[in-house]
Amino acid sequence: MLRDITLGQYYPIDSVMHRMDPRTKLFGTMVYIVSLFIADSLLVYVAAALFLVAAIRMSKVPVKFMVRGLKSIVVLLLISVSFNLFLTPGTPIFKIGFLQMTWEGVEFAGFMAVRLIFLVLGSTILTLTTTPNHLTDGLEKSLGFLGKVGVPVHEVSMMMSIALRFIPILIEETDKIMKAQMARGADFESGNLIQKAKAMVPLLVPLFISAFRRATDLAMAMEARCYRGGDGRTKMKPLRYETRDRVAYLVCFLYLTVMIGLKIIL
Amino acid sequence: MAIEIKKLNHIYGQDTIFQQYALKNVDLTVEDGEFIGLIGHTGSGKSTLTQHLNGLLKATDGDILYNGESIYREGFSMKTLRSKVGLVFQYPEHQLFEVDVFSDVCFGPKNLGLAQDEIEARAKEALELVGLDESFYKLSPFELSGGQKRRVAIAGVLAMKPEVLILDEPTAGLDPKGRDDILGLVAKLHEEQKMTIILVSHSMEDVAKYVSRLVVMNRGEKVFDGTPKEVFRHYKELEAMGLAAPQITYVVQALRARGIMISEDVTTVEEARDEILKLWRK
Numbered sequence: 280m281l282r283d284i285t286l287g288q289y290y291p292i293d294s295v296m297h298r299m300d301p302r303t304k305l306f307g308t309m310v311y312i313v314s315l316f317i318a319d320s321l322l323v324y325v326a327a328a329l330f331l332v333a334a335i336r337m338s339k340v341p342v343k344f345m346v347r348g349l350k351s352i353v354v355l356l357l358i359s360v361s362f363n364l365f366l367t368p369g370t371p372i373f374k375i376g377f378l379q380m381t382w383e384g385v386e387f388a389g390f391m392a393v394r395l396i397f398l399v400l401g402s403t404i405l406t407l408t409t410t411p412n413h414l415t416d417g418l419e420k421s422l423g424f425l426g427k428v429g430v431p432v433h434e435v436s437m438m439m440s441i442a443l444r445f446i447p448i449l450i451e452e453t454d455k456i457m458k459a460q461m462a463r464g465a466d467f468e469s470g471n472l473i474q475k476a477k478a479m480v481p482l483l484v485p486l487f488i489s490a491f492r493r494a495t496d497l498a499m500a501m502e503a504r505c506y507r508g509g510d511g512r513t514k515m516k517p518l519r520y521e522t523r524d525r526v527a528y529l530v531c532f533l534y535l536t537v538m539i540g541l542k543i544i545l
Numbered sequence: 546m547a548i549e550i551k552k553l554n555h556i557y558g559q560d561t562i563f564q565q566y567a568l569k570n571v572d573l574t575v576e577d578g579e580f581i582g583l584i585g586h587t588g589s590g591k592s593t594l595t596q597h598l599n600g601l602l603k604a605t606d607g608d609i610l611y612n613g614e615s616i617y618r619e620g621f622s623m624k625t626l627r628s629k630v631g632l633v634f635q636y637p638e639h640q641l642f643e644v645d646v647f648s649d650v651c652f653g654p655k656n657l658g659l660a661q662d663e664i665e666a667r668a669k670e671a672l673e674l675v676g677l678d679e680s681f682y683k684l685s686p687f688e689l690s691g692g693q694k695r696r697v698a699i700a701g702v703l704a705m706k707p708e709v710l711i712l713d714e715p716t717a718g719l720d721p722k723g724r725d726d727i728l729g730l731v732a733k734l735h736e737e738q739k740m741t742i743i744l745v746s747h748s749m750e751d752v753a754k755y756v757s758r759l760v761v762m763n764r765g766e767k768v769f770d771g772t773p774k775e776v777f778r779h780y781k782e783l784e785a786m787g788l789a790a791p792q793i794t795y796v797v798q799a800l801r802a803r804g805i806m807i808s809e810d811v812t813t814v815e816e817a818r819d820e821i822l823k824l825w826r827k
Binding site: 455456458459460461462463464465466480481484485488489 | 596599601624627628631632634637639640641642652653655656657687701702705
């Protein structure tokens with residue numbers, strides 16, 4: 280049942296991309312997103328496509344699995360494409376009532392669609408190759424400078440990793456309580472809205488109780504190990520840049536330069 | 546026969562890289578009035594198997610017959626099945642949600658759509674079976690001790706008047722007294738209510754004393770099926786699976802290795818005592 284949901288969709292294999300430092304990957308993703316927004320001609324998109332294909336190849340994640348992530352944006356894609364098709368002024372192709380399709384619209388919609396797809400694929404590589412915990416680690420380190428202006432970076436990232444850590448546990452718990460109540464004849468599916476809402480009570484009460492119990496247990500366990508926030512806290516596995524990260528940074532800068540260069544020349 | 550399982554397979558996350566066989570070609574027949582111990586290491590598929598028996602999980606492949614009728618047949622009422630095959634989950638006290646003990650036990654029979662007086666009669670009967678008197682009825686479930694909470698939760702399933710009762714690790718996390726109480730209760734249900742019982746456990750000591758038949762699961766497959774005596778003879782194989790025979794089996798084997806030939810069929814401390822005394826008197 281609920282077990283089939285995969286959250287945080289990390290794809291557990293081993294590749295250069297998986298081993299890369301999360302900060303590098305965050306930086307790469309950012310560079311890629313920026314480059315997509317400055318792109319406005321075919322050649323630039325081809326360059327972006329090449330970069331993307333190379334990254335997918337390096338991640339070793341099956342393309343089939345990546346494309347699955349696109350399903351969620353199909354509706355968004357259709358809406359934005361059709362708006363651009365019909366609402367861009369220019370040379371008309373045909374006209375139905377007040378709707379007219381223009382050549383400029385087709386071009387713009389095409390780029391728009393490609394941009395969106397590239398955007399989603401690019402950021403999926405990050406989440407597919409980085410465990411949620413690694414990701415928050417990377418974010419904490421990269422955003423560390425915000426701590427100087429009083430943002431509690433460590434606390435926020437600790438909250439994030441705890442929340443992420445608890446998602447699968449709570450899903451499992453929900454699944455278990457749901458089954459236990461179903462074994463007592465509870466029915467979560469049929470009935471009108473009010474009946475369905477009422478049917479949630481036997482699920483939600485135990486779930487909340489267990490979430491609170493886990494929270495106090497966790498707080499106790501953290502205090503027992505002398506946790507007192509981020510100051511002076513060291514890590515068992517500190518993030519450290521390797522050669523592959525330096526190479527990746529170099530590639531990213533090169534890519535960005537090429538993209539900006541292409542934009543200026545064309 | 547109450548339940549017949551035929552070539553049951555269950556795969557979690559089919560067609561993904563997370564794919565995992567939870568059950569592999571399991572065949573099992575449960576007769577009416579049997580007291581079966583279902584044993585296996587964590588992840589051996591025993592919990593998965595029990596959840597198939599009342600239709601909470603659907604098999605990837607294979608069939609389950611309840612009183613000769615396939616539960617996967619179109620139009621088969623899962624609701625009726627769930628009232629006939631009661632399943633008590635691990636840590637069942639985590640499912641309590643009502644304001645007081647009595648209303649929580651009423652939840653099951655209420656879902657069966659019974660009349661109010663029948664619901665209350667059943668709840669009273671169930672609470673009596675688990676040994677909780679009227680002074681408990683109006684208490685919040687959260688005021689009770691661990692063992693009491695568990696008994697309330699078991700009463701919640703008993704109030705549905707199941708013919709088959711499956712208990713998943715009913716003694717987990719209880720102190721020795723709580724454990725003996727619960728196991729005694731289960732044995733009583735079997736004897737007095739003539740219920741068919743399937744007791745899931747990984748503790749051989751718990752099970753050896755009560756059950757008449759043992760089924761051992763390992764990596765989703767049924768490996769042994771027989772009386773405790775028969776199964777414990779394979780104590781070396783059991784060890785390889787991360788299980789262990791009752792401690793007394795080891796004592797008996799050690800004695801035999803030293804030439805004191807007491808019977809191999811001893812499974813409880815009491816039997817061992819009698820056997821040793823018998824040899825002593827000779």
